[in-house]
Amino acid sequence: MENYKLTPERIAAYGRYLIQEERAPATIEKYLRSIHSFAAWLDGRAVTKETVAGWKEGLLEEHRSPSTVNAALSALNGLFRFLGWEGCHARFLKVQRRLFRDPARELDRNSYDKLIAAARDLGRDRLALLMETICATGIRVSEVRYITLEAVQRGRAEIRLKGKIRTILIPNKLARKLLKFAGKEKNVSGEIFLTGNGKSLSRRQIWAEMKRLCKYTGVAPSRVFPHNLRHLFATAYYRAYKDIAKLADVLGHSTIETTRIYLLTSGAEHQRQLNRLGLVS
Known part of the structure; x- marks a missing residue:
């Protein structure tokens, strides 16, 4: 796998792409917040399947809800599709359909x-x-x-x-x-x-x-x-x-x-x- 580096320029380009795709401002803000969080966690390391999986595990250890984790992974997967980093996609958590509201x-x-x-x-x-x-x-x-x-x-x-x-x-x-x-x-x-x-x-x-x-x-x-x-x-x-x-x-x-x-x-x-x-x- 190539040495994929997540730079501010690549994140900014993805943000511009989301605007062109007419995504809702709140959606763009949420996606970029997750991506910046992931970039900070990487601390300069390359993006790989293993680092993505490690970040995912970290979110679970912080007791984030499954829906929150999946939303963060969705943001990353969208970024990876945009960059052509197909081998980095993360698997979503499998969550049984809820029967009633919290x-x-x-x-x-x-x-x-x-x-x-x-x-x-x-x-x-x-x-x-x-x-x-x-x-x-x-x-x-x-x-x-x-x-x-x-x-x-x-x-x-x-x-x-x-x-x-x-x-x-x-x-x-x-x-x-x-x-x-x-x-x-x-x-x-x-x-x-x-x-x-x-x-x-x-x-x-x-x-x-x-x-x-x-x-x-x-x-x-x-x-x-x-x-x-x-x-x-x-x-x-x-x-x-x-x-x-x-x-x-x-x-x-x-x-x-x-x-x-x-x-x-x-x-x-x-x-x-x-x-x-x-x-x-």
Whole structure:
């Protein structure tokens, strides 16, 4: 095998490639973070199957979750494909399909209502409406920028992400609230949710603002992050209509298998299902 060296120039070139491929900014950031972590661990050594396997073992020894390890390996494998280093690919951990959600990370409707109420009580109307917008439409936090005044006036937003375009309908009640908010903010065009300086809200800023609500609500911080609002939308939609194919289209998933992950029952609900079997005398 060639003496493969992972240089800053090669990592930067891969970053530019991901941008050209129109990967989501959050995805690019996550991939490059894993790659830089791997490069730091290498400390100048060559990339081989053995060093990749060693890094993988190191992550497991740090008690990283299987999904976290596989996400890091996916980032490396993408880099190796880009560089033509086919012999360096890492094997993913084999993980049995989960049957239920981790209760420590599950956001239920009651907790969601507490977060919205707390945001309003604290005068953080923008945050309350932002959370309602994500939860009522199922959009990703990276897609918030597509909620513009023009989209609200039309009642639909065109989401362009990952090389795909999908149309999101905006519920009437939400549209009225968004228009009222835009009028109050003297917003005459463009994005609805902006910083005080007129810039787009970043994923990190939205995440941080949501986390601050935890101390006022008693909701565990592990349950509070933007993507959980999307999960709550998926659960509510499926319970109401039982149409997983349409839900997959609404969420922008390429396969129904991805959507199934969003519909895992809670551990408590799974326990009730087992109890109802009545197989213990």
